[in-house]
């Protein structure tokens with residue numbers, strides 16, 4: 593790999609302070625965490641929902657996620673965008689290693705409809721500068737450094753800013769909706785496989801079975817099984833509706849799972865009765881026997897019994913294990929697209945180097 597040394601100075605404000613931008617009146621200021629958790633959640637929801645996303649993230653989910661981040665120092669790696677004294681968005685950066693070999697420098701940018709034109713580009717430029725600081729603070733371990741960012745729905749300003757800076761669209765994620773919970777097919781589990789009620793003593797095994805099943809998934813990396821991720825798993829309030837979970841066992845082995853949840857805050861805010869049919873996985877040796885199909889049917893029925901009238905999920909549209917086809921067969925249709933963009937961190941590096949992260953269908957934060 594060729595390493596190019598770029599001569600550039602780190603502006604003093606980049607690490608600790610408020611930063612002026614090229615957009616008149618737009619400032620990027622540090623966050624007060626956790627005091628401003630509700631603000632960050634509001635900005636994220638306002639930005640995504642304006643682009644057509646279905647999901648409402650709660651403050652408690654943000655706390656669970658941000659309090660257990662890996663390779664992200666919120667004091668330096670998050671900036672709130674302010675214009676005319678109002679918060680209009682934020683940017684956050686983080687780096688991760690992938691099983692596929694690269695080090696990705698992940699960029700989350702959210703801006704509300706009130707953000708002035710040019711805000712996405714201003715946040716992206718801050719993020720790129722911040723990524724460079726982070727990249728030189730850790731040994732590369734021979735990994736290629738790839739910057740990853742998302743555009744939500746149809747967002748011409750984001751697309752133009754990403755293209756101008758040399759990014760390429762590489763991957764798509766969908767939010768999918770099953771608009772009714774009528775006509776749920778009846779799919780049996782294979783002989784010898786059964787769903788058992790979840791007990792608290794099962795949680796670690798459920799976590800580990802999921803991490804293993806997702807090992808080959810787009811964007812998966814060694815920190816998926818980390819203590820921080822386990823703490824987040826336990827802290828996430830939507831992970832507590834274990835009476836809805838469909839966990840399939842063969843003997844003392846977990847072979848697959850679907851972990852549905854109902855987000856009451858989302859349903860109240862949007863006036864819907866929607867359940868999420870999420871965290872769908874079958875361990876590799878058990879795939880292609882109808883386990884996920886059977887568990888999804890059971891999950892949809894459990895949500896219907898809870899009074900829900902529709903179901904949603906997120907998916908990497910290019911999932912190599914056929915998830916998109918499976919969900920379409922189960923009656924889900926794509927209603928919202930997230931596009932994953934990438935470029936080498938060092939634009940002088942070999943074009944096209946690195947594989948991108950993301951398109952996971954996960955809701956960005």
Ligand SMILES: CC(C)(COP(=O)(O)OP(=O)(O)OC[C@H]1O[C@@H](n2cnc3c(N)ncnc32)[C@H](O)[C@@H]1OP(=O)(O)O)[C@@H](O)C(=O)NCCC(=O)NCCS
Pocket residue numbers: 805806809848872873874875878879880881882883884885886906907908911913914915917918921953
């Ligand atoms: C995607 C995933 C959950 C599917 O699990 P699975 O248990 O293999 O799913 P199913 O067996 O129900 O269905 C898969 C296929 O097997 C077929 N199948 C169903 N019953 C079958 C049977 N008895 N014998 C053979 N094939 C069968 C299904 O028709 C389906 O066919 P398709 O590929 O044409 O759609 C699994 O591959 C996985 O865990 N992948 C990694 C994690 C992941 O990506 N999760 C999705 C995140 S959004």
